[in-house]
Amino acid sequence: MVLSRLNGLGDDxxxxxxxxxxxxxxxxxxxxxxxxxxxxxxxxxxxxxxxTALYSTQLRIKPKEPKWHDRDRFILSKGHASPGMYAILAEMGFIQHTDLESYRVLGGICQGHVDMKFTPGVDFSAGSLGMGLSFGIGCALASRFDNSERECYVMLGDGEIQEGSVWEAMMAAKHHELGNLNVILDCNRIQNDDFVESQMRMFSIPDKWISFGWNVKEIDGHDMKEIVEGLRWLKENNEGPSVLIANTIKGKGVSYMENNPKFHGAAPNEEQYEMAMKELGE
Amino acid sequence: MNMTELAASRDGYGNALISMSGDPKLVVLEADLGKSTKSCWFRDKFPERTVSCGIGEQNMMLVAAGLASSGFKPFASTFAIFTERAFEQVRNGICRPNLPVHICGSHGGTHTGTDGSSAQSIEDLAIYRSLPNMVVMHPCDDVSTEILTKKLLEIKSPSYTRTARNKTPRVYDLDDSRIQIGKGVKLRSGSDVAIIACGVMVSKSLEAAKKLSERGIEATVVDMHTIKPLDEELVHQLASECKLIVTVEDHSVIGGLGGAVAEYLSENIPTILRRVGVRDRFGESGQAEEMLELLKISTNDIIDSVLEIKEKV
Known part of the structure; x- marks a missing residue:
């Protein structure tokens, strides 16, 4: 594990x-x-x-050597959700906590959308939805060509998979039987304008992946025990590509943001900020 | 320069892939058109290093980007027109992170013929030229396509190369040392006018120059196979020496070779210019030569353009 203090701990x-x-x-x-x-x-x-679970328990990475060739790759395809990525990169030591102050600031290393040219530890410049899975296929093929054990993880959003090119990639990943390609699908049920259900009905998301030949497992994306087990399942399942479908709550942890489409892409005001800090125990 | 043998520039792409196969990092990507772009020759010999992407160009471009990010040297091809379908993938996933993915768009231009306007890309050079980091090329024959494609291994940025479907006169002898990315080649010298051409229109421009010579007008003809970065030094020199410039391309007059030359000249050395190219319209089904005539980019149209601007001075 990247964080040595986690080694040897019991499950609880x-x-x-x-x-x-x-x-x-x-x-x-x-x-x-x-x-x-x-x-x-x-x-x-x-x-x-x-x-948190992915970076802390599973990825083979070296924060002090972010370009280590044989590192596992992680691609945040929903690249607008960059604050989450920057926060965990800072916890892991890829960047400093002070770097987080440069988020969306001119000259800063934390761009609005994740960018491999600016931030150590970012493997793909995302931000335009629907691109990360295809890029991940390239990384997984490269690992295969190199006879390397490195795995590739791609995080997609449930709104994001409305992009048609994602389905091109789903077909291609199965066609090439990429057992080292792992998708984590953050199903938070909300996209920019409103709930996913109101923008484009998806019906059964697991059935869609199953019909494309993927290995599918569904978990509660906020139950850390289920997450750790699910990630282990992803890594160990090397017969073809696998997807971990995580049912999550948009805005989880801040009461007024939870399940609220308004906070897909909006900042809290001062009063809301104070409330969030209190709720999060800051 | 023999101009007696005929060959298609797409064959040069296929040959280049084979001759680069010694590089273990070379990977070839296809989107169900390998038989057309000639990447099939590589696939036949090296199936383990050929990635089939099915009919899915958007996915293909980003798979190539992922491979490049891991140290591989991906060459991805499809028809020129279908590369455009993946424009935003190329923009955001390849050019923005400056990953050395090499895209080949075959069957470019109206010269591709009878499939009609849906298959005739007349804007590819313009759109790729607008992307930061991108190298854009449109070689004129199989020999220069092979040489330039092989030279892509030396550059660290992404590239787009347009090849053509139909056979045209071979302009270069094998191993012509003048062929370098970013350097135009002066194929003929004359002081009355400079004709700057690319792709299938280079041999047409040479034909036009020969006919103009019979009328007492001596034209310089340049093969400007690299549209970006433009060989500005050569353009400047031609403007100083010949005073009149005609650009010739099987592409829209907006934004391609003519656009690039016009931009340079107007900012640096204002010169009388005529752009021979497709005048903001789509083509239709027809034989290659018929298309050139319909769209007024034939040998005679080059001659007329030269005569027209000669009258201006």
Missing amino acids: ELVGELNEIARKCRIEIVKMVYRAQAGHPGGSLSEIDLL
């Missing part, structure tokens, strides 16, 4: 530690968006438990 202790890391990340997420008075808190808060 590990879950406790991970929840605490996620809590600290939530505080940073809200702070970043509040300072910038712009950004995407909702999707950052829905993904952060998943990112």
